[in-house]
Amino acid sequence: xxxxxxxxxxxxxxxxxxxxxxxxxxxxxxxxxxxxxxxxxxxxxxxxxxxxxxxxxxxxxxxxxxxxxxxxxxxxxxxxxxxxxxxxxxxxxxxxxxxxxxxxxxxxxxxxxxxxxxxxxxxxxxxxxxxxxxxxxxxxxxxxxxxxxx
Amino acid sequence: xxxxxxxxxxxxxxxxxxxxxxxxxxxxxxxxxxxxxxxxxxxxxxxxxxxxxxxxxxxxxxxxxxxxxxxxxxxxxxxxxxxxxxxxxxxxxxxxxxxxxxxxxxxxxxxxxxxxxxxxxxxxxxxxxxxxxxxxxxxxxxxxxxxxxxxxxxxxxxxxxxxxxxxxxxxxxxxxxxxxxxxxxxxxxxxxxxxxxxxxx
Numbered sequence: 219x220x221x222x223x224x225x226x227x228x229x230x231x232x233x234x235x236x237x238x239x240x241x242x243x244x245x246x247x248x249x250x251x252x253x254x255x256x257x258x259x260x261x262x263x264x265x266x267x268x269x270x271x272x273x274x275x276x277x278x279x280x281x282x283x284x285x286x287x288x289x290x291x292x293x294x295x296x297x298x299x300x301x302x303x304x305x306x307x308x309x310x311x312x313x314x315x316x317x318x319x320x321x322x323x324x325x326x327x328x329x330x331x332x333x334x335x336x337x338x339x340x341x342x343x344x345x346x347x348x349x350x351x352x353x354x355x356x357x358x359x360x361x362x363x364x365x366x367x368x
Numbered sequence: 369x370x371x372x373x374x375x376x377x378x379x380x381x382x383x384x385x386x387x388x389x390x391x392x393x394x395x396x397x398x399x400x401x402x403x404x405x406x407x408x409x410x411x412x413x414x415x416x417x418x419x420x421x422x423x424x425x426x427x428x429x430x431x432x433x434x435x436x437x438x439x440x441x442x443x444x445x446x447x448x449x450x451x452x453x454x455x456x457x458x459x460x461x462x463x464x465x466x467x468x469x470x471x472x473x474x475x476x477x478x479x480x481x482x483x484x485x486x487x488x489x490x491x492x493x494x495x496x497x498x499x500x501x502x503x504x505x506x507x508x509x510x511x512x513x514x515x516x517x518x519x520x521x522x523x524x525x526x527x528x529x530x531x532x533x534x535x536x537x538x539x540x541x542x543x544x545x546x547x548x549x550x551x552x553x554x555x556x557x558x559x560x561x562x563x564x565x566x567x568x569x
Contacts (some may be wrong), residue, residue: 265484266477267412291416292476293483342398343491344405348412348484352401368483 221252224259224282231277234270235347238311241274245299248290257285262295265348265368297367308365314353316367330355331362338362370421371438372521373475375542376467377417378439379519381429383460384410385556386443395450406457406488413481420477430560434545434553441540442515446548454495455508459516461485461492462531466524515540 228250229242241247241261248260259278263271271289278287297316300308305315314331316322327336335357342352351364388407394400418425442460447453468485471478499505509532516532517525517539529536 265409265412266416266480267408267410269408291419291480293479295480296483342401343487343494344398344402346401348405348409366487368486 219252219255219257219282219284221250224250224252224257224285227281228259228278231274231281234273234277236308236311236313238307238313239300239304241278243301243304243307245301245304246274246295248294255284257282259285259287260290261287262290262292264295266291267348297365300365312362313350314362314364316365319367322367328353328364330357330360332360333358373417373421375438375440376471377414377421377429378437379443379460379464380410380417381414382437382439382552382556383443383456384408384414385552386445386447387457390453402491406491409484409488413484416477416480426560430557434550437545437549437553438542439545440515440519440542441544441546441549442512442519444546444549444552445512445515446546446552449508451499451502451504451508452512454492454499455505455512456516457488458492458496459509459512459532460519461489463516463519463528465489466527466531467520470524510534514538518542 225242225247228247229240231241233239233241233244236244244264246262246264248262249258251258251260259282261275261278275287275289278285296319298319300316308315309331312331314329317325317327328338328340329336330338330353333355335355337356338353339356340351341354341361344350345352345363349366349368351366352361353364354361384407387403387410390403391400391407394403414429415425418428422428442456445452445456447456465485468478468482472482473479513532513534514537517528517536518541520528522539525536525539
């Protein structure tokens with residue numbers, strides 16, 4: 219198996235909580251290393267308390283049985299690791315994608331994923347999973363979920 | 369270092385447990401969600417730090433006798449009213465920020481924890497802003513202040529006092545447990561004790 223094949227296989231694993239994006243698009247696959255028939259996958263959780271952590275690890279092991287999966291809990295993941303394709307998929311599914319960190323620090327603008335309006339208000343910093351906040355769009359009068367920028 | 373990390377992990381586990389007690393009974397639905405989510409994060413932080421200290425995080429988290437836990441009494445208190453609960457959340461987040469900032473350069477997982485914490489701090493600050501002039505809240509902060517100091521090593525307490533705007537007093541130190549901890553420990557370890565070793569979930 220080549221590294222490219224491993225990446226392609228991992229592209230097919232959906233995020234268990236937001237299945238419109240794959241683990242690769244979510245940016246949680248930190249590295250794939252293949253040598254001498256040995257496959258080593260480094261995987262970082264989004265949030266440390268993510269209950270899907272074990273589930274994702276098992277999904278990788280099932281998809282690439284020869285892989286040895288290492289969970290890395292350093293600070294290498296941020297929402298900036300979500301790929302452009304992943305962001306667009308989140309948006310079309312009704313999740314406002316996280317703004318890049320540098321942008322979010324300088325502005326408090328949050329855009330509605332449905333109508334694009336920036337006239338939105340915070341309903342709750344916390345939502346159904348650790349990575350989401352709840353907002354309301356005053357433009358199209360629609361509540362929506364905002365992927366937190368971290 | 370291990371003693372410090374065990375204290376940190378025990379703090380996060382126990383405050384996560386205490387915060388989760390508001391799930392379903394918080395004064396408003398948003399806070400049910402917020403406290404549940406914060407509790408989940410804190411317990412996740414505890415797990416990540418336990419994993420640094422032991423091969424089996426669950427064994428370290430749940431197989432110790434009550435007197436072996438290193439958590440600060442602040443996180444153990446069984447608080448049944450909102451003013452005290454918010455006072456603790458706010459004091460704990462300020463103290464935890466000072467502690468994590470001191471660790472983040474040498475400990476990768478501390479940097480990861482620090483990345484998640486701004487949302488807890490925002491939540492605590494929003495509530496602090498809302499309640500800071502309420503007499504009941506100010507009284508709760510004063511009451512919990514000696515406990516909050518006990519979260520940090522003595523060398524970090526001046527920074528906490530400056531942030532909170534109160535004078536340093538004698539701290540309620542780690543080591544002794546609050547009377548309510550025995551019942552909490554019993555509840556927290558119940559599932560683990562009732563399942564045979566090696567049970568799969």
